[in-house]
Amino acid sequence: xxxxxxxxxxxxxxxxxxxxxxxxxxxxxxxxxxxxPSGCGKxxxxxxxxxxxxxxxxxxxxxxxxxxxxxxxxQFISPERRxxxxxxxxxxxxxxxxxxxxxxxxxAKQSNAAQKTQLITLLKLLKLDDLADRYPHQxxxxxxxxxxxxxxxxxxxxxxxxxxxxxxxxxRLRNDLMIELRSLLKELKITAIFVTHNKDEVFSFxxxxxxxxxxxxxQTGTPAEVCKNPNSFQVADFxxxxxxxxxxxxxxxxxxxxxxxxxxxxxxxxxxxxxxxxSPKTKTFSENKLVLLVKPQHLSLHANHDANAIVKNITxxxxxxxxxxxxxxxxxDLAFTALSFYSNQALHLEQKIAIKLNIDDLVIFAMxxxxxxxxxx
Amino acid sequence: MLLAIPIIVMLxxxxxxxxxxxxxxxxxxxxxxxxxxxxxxxxxxxxxxxxGVISAGLIVHTxxxxxxxxxxxxxxPLAMPAYIVAYLYTDLFDYAGFVxxxxxxxxxxxxxxxxxxxxxxSLFGAACVISLVLFxxxxxxxxxxxxxxxxxxxxxxxxxxxxxxxNFIKVILPLARPxxxxxxxLVLMETLADFATVQYFAVNTLxxxxxxxxxxxxxxxSANALASVLMLFIFIVVFFEQKARSSQSQQKSMSNNQQQLxxxxxxxxxxxxxxxxxxxxxxxxxxxxLLINMVFEYSTSEQFFKLLASALNSIELALYAATITVLIxxxxxxxxxxxYDINKTWPLQISSFGYAIPGTVLAMAMLATFGPVDxxxxxxxxxxxxxxxxxxxxxxIFVLVFAFVVRFAAIANGAISxxxxxxxxxxxxxxxxxxxxxxxxxxKIHLPLLKSSILGAWLLVFVEAMKELPAVLLxxxxxxxxxxxxxxxxxxxxxxxxxxxxxILIVLFGLFPIIWLNSSNEKIAKTQHREQDFAAH
Numbered sequence: 001x002x003x004x005x006x007x008x009x010x011x012x013x014x015x016x017x018x019x020x021x022x023x024x025x026x027x028x029x030x031x032x033x034x035x036x037p038s039g040c041g042k043x044x045x046x047x048x049x050x051x052x053x054x055x056x057x058x059x060x061x062x063x064x065x066x067x068x069x070x071x072x073x074x075q076f077i078s079p080e081r082r083x084x085x086x087x088x089x090x091x092x093x094x095x096x097x098x099x100x101x102x103x104x105x106x107x108a109k110q111s112n113a114a115q116k117t118q119l120i121t122l123l124k125l126l127k128l129d130d131l132a133d134r135y136p137h138q139x140x141x142x143x144x145x146x147x148x149x150x151x152x153x154x155x156x157x158x159x160x161x162x163x164x165x166x167x168x169x170x171x172r173l174r175n176d177l178m179i180e181l182r183s184l185l186k187e188l189k190i191t192a193i194f195v196t197h198n199k200d201e202v203f204s205f206x207x208x209x210x211x212x213x214x215x216x217x218x219q220t221g222t223p224a225e226v227c228k229n230p231n232s233f234q235v236a237d238f239x240x241x242x243x244x245x246x247x248x249x250x251x252x253x254x255x256x257x258x259x260x261x262x263x264x265x266x267x268x269x270x271x272x273x274x275x276x277x278x279s280p281k282t283k284t285f286s287e288n289k290l291v292l293l294v295k296p297q298h299l300s301l302h303a304n305h306d307a308n309a310i311v312k313n314i315t316x317x318x319x320x321x322x323x324x325x326x327x328x329x330x331x332x333d334l335a336f337t338a339l340s341f342y343s344n345q346a347l348h349l350e351q352k353i354a355i356k357l358n359i360d361d362l363v364i365f366a367m368x369x370x371x372x373x374x375x376x377x
Numbered sequence: 378m379l380l381a382i383p384i385i386v387m388l389x390x391x392x393x394x395x396x397x398x399x400x401x402x403x404x405x406x407x408x409x410x411x412x413x414x415x416x417x418x419x420x421x422x423x424x425x426x427x428x429g430v431i432s433a434g435l436i437v438h439t440x441x442x443x444x445x446x447x448x449x450x451x452x453x454p455l456a457m458p459a460y461i462v463a464y465l466y467t468d469l470f471d472y473a474g475f476v477x478x479x480x481x482x483x484x485x486x487x488x489x490x491x492x493x494x495x496x497x498x499s500l501f502g503a504a505c506v507i508s509l510v511l512f513x514x515x516x517x518x519x520x521x522x523x524x525x526x527x528x529x530x531x532x533x534x535x536x537x538x539x540x541x542x543x544n545f546i547k548v549i550l551p552l553a554r555p556x557x558x559x560x561x562x563l564v565l566m567e568t569l570a571d572f573a574t575v576q577y578f579a580v581n582t583l584x585x586x587x588x589x590x591x592x593x594x595x596x597x598x599s600a601n602a603l604a605s606v607l608m609l610f611i612f613i614v615v616f617f618e619q620k621a622r623s624s625q626s627q628q629k630s631m632s633n634n635q636q637q638l639x640x641x642x643x644x645x646x647x648x649x650x651x652x653x654x655x656x657x658x659x660x661x662x663x664x665x666x667l668l669i670n671m672v673f674e675y676s677t678s679e680q681f682f683k684l685l686a687s688a689l690n691s692i693e694l695a696l697y698a699a700t701i702t703v704l705i706x707x708x709x710x711x712x713x714x715x716x717y718d719i720n721k722t723w724p725l726q727i728s729s730f731g732y733a734i735p736g737t738v739l740a741m742a743m744l745a746t747f748g749p750v751d752x753x754x755x756x757x758x759x760x761x762x763x764x765x766x767x768x769x770x771x772x773x774i775f776v777l778v779f780a781f782v783v784r785f786a787a788i789a790n791g792a793i794s795x796x797x798x799x800x801x802x803x804x805x806x807x808x809x810x811x812x813x814x815x816x817x818x819x820x821k822i823h824l825p826l827l828k829s830s831i832l833g834a835w836l837l838v839f840v841e842a843m844k845e846l847p848a849v850l851l852x853x854x855x856x857x858x859x860x861x862x863x864x865x866x867x868x869x870x871x872x873x874x875x876x877x878x879x880x881i882l883i884v885l886f887g888l889f890p891i892i893w894l895n896s897s898n899e900k901i902a903k904t905q906h907r908e909q910d911f912a913a914h
Contacts, residue, residue, distance in 0.1 A: 079536050080535050080537075080539055082536075090527065090529055094533075096551050
């Protein structure tokens, strides 16, 4: 039994469809990150799960420690009865209450003794021991976040929601805090959904990732799976997995192209690319104009060869020089721009060089998909 | 600084007057006056908080029907002078009033012994009438506070197990505490300053006592002493108001447009509507329509010309007051902006304190200051063998204009300095970088940018000066009537019918700043939203 399963969820606000047909399941103890460009509906999804927005279709099933709550359009459960905790982007600490009172706010119905034990445990766990009598405005950003976490954990929620939890944290502290919070949630076996627009946060904080655009979840999986096999151009592009090299299919030598074991060849500005249709996952395309995902590690300098690229931009990074390359001929269909590649060799701007492509698993999408995205953003 | 002198003179003269006087006052009337004043203040604060907080809560946090209209209507009672409502309601609810006559007719009661009816001419009656016109202070400030509350805080409350109603009590109200504090102290100041309502209801408070001791018995030193006691109360209230304001600054929060409304059941909806409409009707719509009715029934052209004469006096007075006040406010605000003196905020702050001073106290202060000045001027004239100029300060409209300038400086200061704040400080520096001097930059940049604030400040002071009553009653030259003194005179003589038109004019003048205030509030809210939208993208 998953901890939460969302099926066919749609939300319409003032005649605008914000979420459409969202499906998501999450096992107990998992941490999932919702990513997507701003305005894609991720915060709405969080607010719908919390109960601040009513869904217009579909259902949410919540496993509250064995009690199954099913929320449908007919059967709404108000936020205070869902046993869901939330950490807000601005932490939303009550400014008129001390740290201790903020933390105990959600467990006010318990006996004083029980409240006190819980408070002491949480203060210790979140290293807030000395701050119990302070007011929120007397705390640093990181301390405020820890109070918000303690307050959300006090009522022992079945599910924890986090809305851009690290956006207000200084960039230098962010990574440490993410590691700290992740190990805390894992230690307490807490299931969590968090929202961010920063993909790197998902990679270091989440067990799973869900990529959203325009109110839909495009792909869900572990970060490694999604990076390796993005299921659409949008996913690969949002996660910035690499640059795009235009290619065209060459009609393969009389072999039906969809058969396993067949070889397909493509033309590119960097030469001929061959792939064997080894796995059924490899898609075939009806159209001829395609793009190939090229990561920096796929490219290397090719000595004693005709030049096929030109250096357009140079930056210095911790991994050596970072070059952006364009094709020499910029007019034809196979022309490329902004292919990224790292090297220790010093090149100069406008230098013509020869590079070589080494890819095993080709990630290819139709060129037409990229246009729709480019025009929409 | 000059503006604060009269108050200091009054306090000094009260402190230095013989101790017998205080003893005498304390043994005779003072305890009673103080008890009445305190009770009145307490009743009014409790009632206005009850009216204002509930109506603000209903408008902001529920799906009450007719929200758009009620939002506005609930502000309007502020334009109704309490003494006019007092008169109208006495007329309506008295033994000889329409309501009791109708009740007696319906139930065939013969005399007052047959039934119990609420006595409006009492301390509590006065408190009710004053509360009906003052609750919009609480309503307005609380509503703004509710609307600007961070929605995430309310959401956090819900997720931590509170129902919408519990959330209102445990999160929303405590968060609005500073706004409640400020509005309660404003209400208290206005109540302490109220003179005409309590006088009409024959409830003895400190303000009526000041008036009676001076105009009735001509005892300036006792009046001064009473005024000083009242001033002490005001100091206390101002102190608490300042405290509330300082704690408000800590709770600055952003507003969020996705409000979670409490959905009312049919029964709750009915109760909520009744409550809000009762306030709107009792505080404004009913008295206003009664006035209009009076105009149609009793107006004659003779009254009209009499009112016109006093209206012209009012306008003359208000013109002087508004122009001088705005000029002073402008000078002070610009001084504060451009001066490098560390004490530069002082003049503006001191001059802003005047609004807290009740009109009666201010009048006593003027008399205490300019009376002796006039006497010495006349003595000098006699010494120089010139004709005596008479009471050129305290006996002319000079003293009235001076009092108005002191009392309304705060309004003009507020409007002009908030206008000035919207001009970014980099604009002060830009002209110098372009080789233009301070004088040119003031006339070419700051004054044109401040145009609407200056106009707004001028209009607000003008309107307040038109409405002011107690100070004018005490300070006006012989046979000098303004619109408000004439209406008040007619009310004391139980003849408001003849001055209904004047009363309507006063109300209409009172509506103006409210509409201005409301729309500028709305404007500020809108720009804030826009800024947030901008920041979000």
